[in-house]
Amino acid sequence: MKKLPLLGDLTPAQFLRDYWHKKPLLIRQAIPGMKAPVSVDALAKMATENFVESRLITNVDGDWQMQHGPLTALPARTQAGWSMLVQGVNLVDARADALLRQFRFIPDARLDDLMISFATDGGGVGPHFDSYDVFLLQAHGKRRWRISAQKDLTLVEGMPLKILKNFVAEEEYLLEPGDMLYLPPHYAHDGVAEGDCMTCSIGFRSPSYQELGEAFLQFMADSIDLPGRYSDPDLAVSSKPAEIPRHMLDTVIEEMNKVRFDEQDVTIFLGEHLSEPKHNVFFTGPVKPLTMGRFIDTIGKRGVALSLKTQMLYRGKHVFINGESFAVGRADKSVLEPLANARVLDGAALAGASDDVVEALYTWYQDGWLMLG
Incomplete structure (x- = not known):
């Protein structure tokens, strides 16, 4: 497999073996001559749409505020310390989609979306961690990243954002356009804009087993077949009418144990679940479809x-x-x-x-x- 400049001249196999899910990787000029896939004005226009997930984050003297989109108004570009985050830009812009597809050495079942954040000087979202792998690609301007492998992931209580309470940086990097930083899950990081900047975040799906389990049970509800109805022809007189009879419990356990699933059930569930569009995704067919x-x-x-x-x-x-x-x-x-x-x-x-x-x-x-x- 060929080496990729995107991965610092590592092959995808080398990257997955040595870094994926394991340790950070800084890649200078992962995309030489990098240009932002969308303009700030275009990004701001996307943030006004109700089918695009967006957030506005401000920090004034340690007072963090977060507003969910649609974002009808933004602070002045001259105002420091604010960030606009727009999720799923790849769903509405072909250039952003083309950028995301450069990361398809990771299966589509894991590749999630391209988020683009614009920040004015000093803007960021505070020290935090993600529960998934992420590539942080600088598209415009400069952003200073401080990162840490710390195990203390305690969050500040009462905040609208998940901000780490005891963040202690271990490494620091200044990223310029084309530079990229990979971080594995739960790696603490804090990115602060130095002047206006735009950062592309390539994120990956990492559903919890609880989420999958609940969805799978809903999926199986449409396919199980348990014929018959509970009966107890040999019912004995009860001196404790409020107690659930032992026979009823045993019989229901026996019937529930007949529910089975196999590899095909899980395959179909997983494929449908992972390809299901997000709640804010809508499709529009052609106005005048061809015959x-x-x-x-x-x-x-x-x-x-x-x-x-x-x-x-x-x-x-x-x-x-x-x-x-x-x-x-x-x-x-x-x-x-x-x-x-x-x-x-x-x-x-x-x-x-x-x-x-x-x-x-x-x-x-x-x-x-x-x-x-």
């Missing part, structure tokens, strides 16, 4: 591309897209698997697509999940 015939002619010439908002995954014979799943045969998989991996397909690759695949592509196109090449 099926014209659609087939057009994709034969132009190909197709997944929407920026679409998440498409697969495992074995199962394909998942935006929370839905279906099983496919080998021939159909040979078309859909490359689409999931490359997120685009040219017309030649679609030439041998079955009627079922073409029908699925047409439905996705009508729903706004898929665009013409």
